[in-house]
Amino acid sequence: MSHATPGTPSRVHLDNGGRAPWHPLARQAFEQALGDGWADPRRLHAEGRRAARLLDGAREAVAAVLGARTQEVHFTPGHTASLQTAVASAAAGRRRAGSTVVTSAVERAAVLQAAAYTAAAAGAHPAGVTEPAARPGGPVPVDRLGRVDADAMIAAIRAPGVALAALQHANGEVGTVQPVEVVHDAARAAGVPLLVDAGASVGHVAVPGAWDLLAADPADWGGPAGVGVLAVRQRVRTASAGPEDEDPWAPGGVSVPLAFAAAVALQAVEADRVEQAARRRALVDRVRAQVSHIPDVEVVGDPEGRLPHVATFSFLYVDGEALVTELDRHGFAVGSGSACTSSTLEPSHVLAAMGVLTHGNVRIALDRATTADEIDRFCAVLPGAVARVREMLGVGGL
Amino acid sequence: MSHATPGTPSRVHLDNGGRAPWHPLARQAFEQALGDGWADPRRLHAEGRRAARLLDGAREAVAAVLGARTQEVHFTPGHTASLQTAVASAAAGRRRAGSTVVTSAVERAAVLQAAAYTAAAAGAHPAGVTEPAARPGGPVPVDRLGRVDADAMIAAIRAPGVALAALQHANGEVGTVQPVEVVHDAARAAGVPLLVDAGASVGHVAVPGAWDLLAADPADWGGPAGVGVLAVRQRVRTASAGPEDEDPWAPGGVSVPLAFAAAVALQAVEADRVEQAARRRALVDRVRAQVSHIPDVEVVGDPEGRLPHVATFSFLYVDGEALVTELDRHGFAVGSGSACTSSTLEPSHVLAAMGVLTHGNVRIALDRATTADEIDRFCAVLPGAVARVREMLGVGGL
Incomplete structure (x- = not known):
């Protein structure tokens, strides 16, 4: 959902889990x-x-x-x-x-x-x-x-x-x-x-x-x-x-x-849950497919039995906080770490219990107002953001 | 404060303790x-x-x-x-x-x-x-x-x-x-x-x-x-x-x-607390003085060291719920019994601890928007409401 505020005309908010804008x-x-x-x-x-x-x-x-x-x-x-x-x-x-x-x-x-x-x-x-x-x-x-x-x-x-x-x-x-x-x-x-x-x-x-x-x-x-x-x-x-x-x-x-x-x-x-679910599921599938092409990524969670609006991935050689900040700088708000305590950026107990990468984690939860265009822009920006963070951390060559 | 809604053009709400209309x-x-x-x-x-x-x-x-x-x-x-x-x-x-x-x-x-x-x-x-x-x-x-x-x-x-x-x-x-x-x-x-x-x-x-x-x-x-x-x-x-x-x-x-x-x-x-307190204290003093003329009433609480906007009295030979309902019918919303649990109309532990009448209790808490005219109307209506409730309870002659 775009929140048009002065100076940030095309802000894309993809962190709607647990705290979505009011209907x-x-x-x-x-x-x-x-x-x-x-x-x-x-x-x-x-x-x-x-x-x-x-x-x-x-x-x-x-x-x-x-x-x-x-x-x-x-x-x-x-x-x-x-x-x-x-x-x-x-x-x-x-x-x-x-x-x-x-x-x-x-x-x-x-x-x-x-x-x-x-x-x-x-x-x-x-x-x-x-x-x-x-x-x-x-x-x-x-x-x-x-x-x-x-x-x-x-x-x-x-x-x-x-x-x-x-x-x-x-x-x-x-x-x-x-x-x-x-x-x-x-x-x-x-x-x-x-x-x-x-x-x-x-x-x-x-x-x-x-x-x-x-x-x-x-x-x-x-x-x-x-x-x-x-x-x-x-x-x-x-x-x-x-x-x-x-x-x-x-x-x-x-x-x-x-x-x-x-x-x-x-x-x-x-009232329109089924349509909304289908629409968002298609966008999430697109994100999951596109993200899987980024090197050294793990796309997280059940590919079939899953919520229609949530997508999560973990990147090797990336710090979660740095990636959230880099994406934020480019106009995208995303979550990271644990959905409950993302501020602390402690390793998520959920990811740890699953045995997947606990660092370099990014989670998006699509709002009902999230558009296909916003998702496409996110998919276009993400690989560069990951590469830049890896470069900052001195693992650019990996 | 008057809440002008269709059919109740002159409603007076005097039960603002703990749940006042938003500023x-x-x-x-x-x-x-x-x-x-x-x-x-x-x-x-x-x-x-x-x-x-x-x-x-x-x-x-x-x-x-x-x-x-x-x-x-x-x-x-x-x-x-x-x-x-x-x-x-x-x-x-x-x-x-x-x-x-x-x-x-x-x-x-x-x-x-x-x-x-x-x-x-x-x-x-x-x-x-x-x-x-x-x-x-x-x-x-x-x-x-x-x-x-x-x-x-x-x-x-x-x-x-x-x-x-x-x-x-x-x-x-x-x-x-x-x-x-x-x-x-x-x-x-x-x-x-x-x-x-x-x-x-x-x-x-x-x-x-x-x-x-x-x-x-x-x-x-x-x-x-x-x-x-x-x-x-x-x-x-x-x-x-x-x-x-x-x-x-x-x-x-x-x-x-x-x-x-x-x-x-x-x-x-x-920002205007002192003026508001003085204004409401004068209205409360007026209510306390007028109510004291009603037969068989006890005006409750410290006459000096008190909140500026709260007035409480208990009437002998009156049921609190009946009096709230009678006043409500005439357009006045008031509290009764315990401020915390007025719905139950159990005897207030506060009134009981003070050793004053626990039944026939009425409490008003003035809003910042409560007017002198509203208080005058309340004082004009209250004696008749008390008399009618006493009559219904068969103590009209007292």
């Missing part, structure tokens, strides 16, 4: 809700009731897309909060079963850290002690395409002492879609609830039905940051894992305009 | 930041750096108002989150000193519940067990005006085993200002950090300097809901009390447009 209808909805729904929806007067109706409508709209009941959908302060609360409250609800949270190795940091915290807290530590407890087996490994070993995950779920399992729908960093159906079948048979992190997929591909708890991220589909979505099937037993509050999913309550804008954006992107 | 400049700022600051501020490219600059500017502006250093100011997901995180992380930072959190009896439910949770979690319970532990003395009592017994609070702070003390700057439900300076002096001498909940006061009266942690609420001063402010003096030792995250104050990061709008709103209300 135009979301902005309209937000404005409307600021006028109609700014009041506290828990109040009894007309303004409060109007806000409550907007909030109910938002939950209903989100529920319809997720294939959930309205009362199963909760708004949270954001996607990380959704994941933390989901792990903590589902684990607390099954405290008698155990405290192990089975995860894949490529879950978001928030899930891995919440799982470690749950295990540590149950180990008779007082709250606040966060050293990850040693957990038999650790996260379940993935293959070189980023796909979890489903047999190993199922075996881990069937082991004693498991409170919860967590498997993402698709990995936002490399695009690989996970086998959530088969894992969910096994988890149901074992009586273990499955948390599906769909934060990188909802709005881009069809929402799976195979979940007991499902987290989705409005900021990823063109809604606002500052609000998250967590759906919890009614059959799932949860318990509070923090101080009491009227709303355990969003302590203090949620902002109605944010929730309403999130719901409207979701409806809007669902 | 016009906050809306402008939000729109601007949506264009400039929608990207993830942790990213390295131009869009990310632009968002980071907006966020830095917002922190700097808030810090200037709060009398804090920029690096001491953190944005959170909201005021309840600020209070929960402040209690949890300050208590975790002083785990060796003890696990008691000394509070007044009129703190917000979020503070009381976080204090109870901290004590329970330290009592060798696994995380998630939320039964409040018996704590010697319990919350420190207040007098009939809502003012905390400073001597008793200081004695409680000096007792062994205290991790943290919490005293609000002013009570949002009844307006009473607390003696934070004298309590802070004693807490400093005892080496106990003091959390000051200024969620009902910042933007309305001068910010006190007497704090170690200070929480303030943008939604109360005309900024957005969905973002909170927590300032922590650099000398305060804190520790994580939950899963690790890059940003322990707002896991997953904060929405830059929300933070920016919050800061702009704060600057805007600070």
Whole structure:
């Protein structure tokens, strides 16, 4: 998507994973809700009731897309909060079963850290002690395409002492879609609830039905940051894992305009999701094909079972930060390293778990407004940028 | 403030505590930041750096108002989150000193519940067990005006085993200002950090300097809901009390447009705060005087040391919900019961702690746009509304 600002008329933003520009209808909805729904929806007067109706409508709209009941959908302060609360409250609800949270190795940091915290807290530590407890087996490994070993995950779920399992729908960093159906079948048979992190997929591909708890991220589909979505099937037993509050999913309550804008954006992107997916998949295929001609590159992630809008590659003899900076100088914004913590540019735990190159990494996530022309320009600029960075690092001859 | 909507041309909204309409400049700022600051501020490219600059500017502006250093100011997901995180992380930072959190009896439910949770979690319970532990003395009592017994609070702070003390700057439900300076002096001498909940006061009266942690609420001063402010003096030792995250104050990061709008709103209300306070104090004095002529009423809260924009009264022989509904029918939105949980209409713990009438309660919080004419109309309508509700309840002759 071009953001025409003075001096940068042809800026191309290809780093839309987890923080996309707002959908135009979301902005309209937000404005409307600021006028109609700014009041506290828990109040009894007309303004409060109007806000409550907007909030109910938002939950209903989100529920319809997720294939959930309205009362199963909760708004949270954001996607990380959704994941933390989901792990903590589902684990607390099954405290008698155990405290192990089975995860894949490529879950978001928030899930891995919440799982470690749950295990540590149950180990008779007082709250606040966060050293990850040693957990038999650790996260379940993935293959070189980023796909979890489903047999190993199922075996881990069937082991004693498991409170919860967590498997993402698709990995936002490399695009690989996970086998959530088969894992969910096994988890149901074992009586273990499955948390599906769909934060990188909802709005881009069809929402799976195979979940007991499902987290989705409005900021990823063109809604606002500052609000998250967590759906919890009614059959799932949860318990509070923090101080009491009227709303355990969003302590203090949620902002109605944010929730309403999130719901409207979701409806809007669902309306032409299939066309958008096909269009972006074609562009991503083009990028993946073109990039593969650059010397010493590894195109990352499952070539088939993948998100339609994400493409990731790692270059040998290149520093990721330098490449992001070089591309930025030429008008292209891209991500690098870990989708969750790209600022730190620490080696991505996702790439490391896949056994692929962890340095020289570039990730693009196409917006709905990204054009074929922008992708062509990116493909034209990338080889030179890689060569220049290699030259700066003294490996130009390679 | 009149919200002219079709069919309700002269609606008067007097329930602005904790959820006020946005300041016009906050809306402008939000729109601007949506264009400039929608990207993830942790990213390295131009869009990310632009968002980071907006966020830095917002922190700097808030810090200037709060009398804090920029690096001491953190944005959170909201005021309840600020209070929960402040209690949890300050208590975790002083785990060796003890696990008691000394509070007044009129703190917000979020503070009381976080204090109870901290004590329970330290009592060798696994995380998630939320039964409040018996704590010697319990919350420190207040007098009939809502003012905390400073001597008793200081004695409680000096007792062994205290991790943290919490005293609000002013009570949002009844307006009473607390003696934070004298309590802070004693807490400093005892080496106990003091959390000051200024969620009902910042933007309305001068910010006190007497704090170690200070929480303030943008939604109360005309900024957005969905973002909170927590300032922590650099000398305060804190520790994580939950899963690790890059940003322990707002896991997953904060929405830059929300933070920016919050800061702009704060600057805007600070610019004419003194005039606004004088104007609203005169209106509140008028209401308090007029209401005192209604039979069987108790005008609540300190008549002198109080917030300029809050007025609260309790009527004998009246049901609070019925009175809110009756006033709503005549075009006036007011609060009732507890400022934090007015939807439930459970007896307010604040009113109960003060030993005043807990039923038949009405609270108004004037917006900056509330006019003298609106207040006069409210004063004209209120006696009849009270009489009608008493009649419905069969106490019309009293």
